[in-house]
Structure formats: C-alpha cells, structure tokens
Amino acid sequence: MTLSRRGLIGFALGTATLATTARANPAGARNNISSFVMQDWRDHFDGLGPATIVADTGSRALHFWNADGSDYRIYPTSVPLTDELTRRGYTSIVRKKVGPSWTPTPSQMQRYPDWKPIGPGPDNPLGTHAMYLSWPAYIIHGTHDTRKIGRRSSDGCIGLFNENIAELFALCPIGTQVRVV
Numbered sequence: 001m002t003l004s005r006r007g008l009i010g011f012a013l014g015t016a017t018l019a020t021t022a023r024a025n026p027a028g029a030r031n032n033i034s035s036f037v038m039q040d041w042r043d044h045f046d047g048l049g050p051a052t053i054v055a056d057t058g059s060r061a062l063h064f065w066n067a068d069g070s071d072y073r074i075y076p077t078s079v080p081l082t083d084e085l086t087r088r089g090y091t092s093i094v095r096k097k098v099g100p101s102w103t104p105t106p107s108q109m110q111r112y113p114d115w116k117p118i119g120p121g122p123d124n125p126l127g128t129h130a131m132y133l134s135w136p137a138y139i140i141h142g143t144h145d146t147r148k149i150g151r152r153s154s155d156g157c158i159g160l161f162n163e164n165i166a167e168l169f170a171l172c173p174i175g176t177q178v179r180v181v
Contacts, residue, residue, distance in 0.1 A: 036056070036059045036060075036061040036074055036076075037056060037058065037059040037061070039054045039056060039063045041054065041063075041065050041069070044179045044181070045177060045179070048065055048066075048067055048068065048069055049067070049175065049176070049177045050067055050173045050175045050176055050177075051064065051065065051066055051067055051171060051172050051173060051176040051177070052064070052065045052176065052177050052178075053093075053140070053172070053176060053177070053178045053179070054178075054179050054181060055077065055079075055140070055158045055178065055179070055180045055181070056181055057079040057080065057086055057088075057158075057180065057181065058181070060076060060077050060078070060079050060150055060151070061074050061075065061076060061077060062074070062075045062077045062140070062158060062160065062168070064168060064171060064172070066171065071171070073167075073168075073171075075160050075161075075164045075168065076149050076150055076160075076161070076164075077149065077150075077158050077159060077160055078143065078148040078149050078150070078151055078152070078153045078154055078157075078158070078159035078160075079151075079152055079153075079154065079158065080152065080154050080155065080156050080157070081152045081153060081154065081155065082152070085154070085155055085156045086156065086180070087135055087138060087156060087180060088180050088181060089179070089180065090177070090178070090179050091133040091134045091135050091138070091178045091179075091180070092133065092134050092175055092176060092177050092178055093131045093132065093133060093140075093172055093173075093174055093175065093176040093178060094132055094133065094134050094174065095131075095132040095174070096129070096130070096131050096132070096169060096172070096174065097129070097130045097132070098128065098129055098169070099120035099128065099129075100120065100124070100126040100127075100129070100130035100139075100141065101117060101118065101119050101120060101124070101126075102117060102118045102124050102125050102126045103117040104116075104117070105137045105155065107155070108155060122144050123144075124144070125143065125144075125145070126139065126141040126142065126143075127141055127142020127143045127144055127159070127160075127162045127165060128142045128162045128165065128166060129141065129142050129162070129165045129166055129169040130142075130165075131165075131168075131169060131172060131176075133178060137156065138156050138157060139157045139158075140157070140158045140159075140160070140165070140168070140178070141157055141158075141159055141160070141165060142159065142160055142161065142162040142164075142165035142166070143159040143160070143161070143162065144162065146161060149161055158180070
C-alpha cells in the first residue's frame with residue numbers, strides 16, 4: 001500500500017489531534033463518544049431513593065438511574081445561560097405536569113415587561129412535560145425549540161427534547177432525588 005503526500009499529512013494531523021485530545025482529558029475523567037462526562041450516582045448520593053437524577057451543566061447532560069440502579073440513561077440538555085442563573089445542589093421532584101403552562105418569573109418580568117404567560121401548546125417554552133423541583137421556578141422540562149438542546153439557553157431550568165422528557169417523566173416518581181452540578 002502506498003501513501004500519498006495528502007494521505008500522509010492527513011494521517012499526521014489525525015494522530016496529532018488524537019494525542020492532543022488524550023492530553024486534554026484529565027486523568028480519571030470519563031467521557032463517552034458524545035463528550036458527556038460520565039457520572040456515577042455514588043459520587044453524589046448515599047442511596048438511589050425512588051429514582052436519581054444528576055444534571056451536569058458542564059457537559060450539558062442529565063443522568064438518570066432507577067431505584068435499583070439497573071436502568072441508567074443519559075439525555076442531552078439545555079442549561080442556564082450564565083453561572084449566576086445556575087442553581088447547584090440537591091433538590092427533588094415535587095410536582096409533575098403534562099401540558100404545563102408557562103409564567104415568566106419575577107426576574108424575567110423585570111427584564112422583559114412585555115412577556116405574558118403562555119398556556120400549553122407549541123408556543124410554550126416548557127414543551128410537553130414539566131417536572132417541578134423543590135426550588136421555586138426551577139424545572140426539568142421539554143422544549144419545542146430543539147436548537148436549545150446542548151446550549152446555554154435558559155434562565156435556570158434544565159431542558160430536554162420533548163420525546164426525552166416524556167420518557168423521563170414516565171420513569172421519575174414524585175420524590176426523585178436530583179442534584180445539579
């Protein structure tokens with residue numbers, strides 16, 4: 001097999017890229033092919049509870065485990081626009097709603113006084129399903145605007161594709177423990 005000059009340059013660049021990527025990944029950090037940082041529930045909780053969620057704002061992924069740990073799923077998410085809007089820590093799901101209504105928060109009303117509440121439907125920024133956290137105005141919800149997933153795009157909520165939030169909604173009972181990191 002002979003290698004052309006162009007092929008040799010491509011091979012060299014590919015090798016250099018792989019070596020750079022390997023050095024850029026700190027020892028012990030585990031990434032899957034989608035670049036989500038893998039999580040282990042034991043790093044965050046003493047037990048699984050009725051179900052467990054770790055929302056990783058850094059890699060923009062939501063990790064789910066069922067009560068016995070036999071079901072582990074990862075979903076791509078949208079995350080808050082800024083660190084100031086990102087609340088981190090422990091919370092839980094306290095209420096769930098299919099076809100939620102959206103109401104601007106007080107801080108949103110200060111910034112955008114013309115915003116009005118939006119009922120269920122395609123214009124609703126909460127998408128098809130919402131799981132309300134014990135923190136006021138923080139929700140894990142769907143979105144009709146699929147461009148938001150994988151980006152910093154919210155005022156504090158964690159957004160998922162509508163088909164993913166519908167699946168997660170069915171898996172998470174009230175009381176599911178949540179950690180946002």
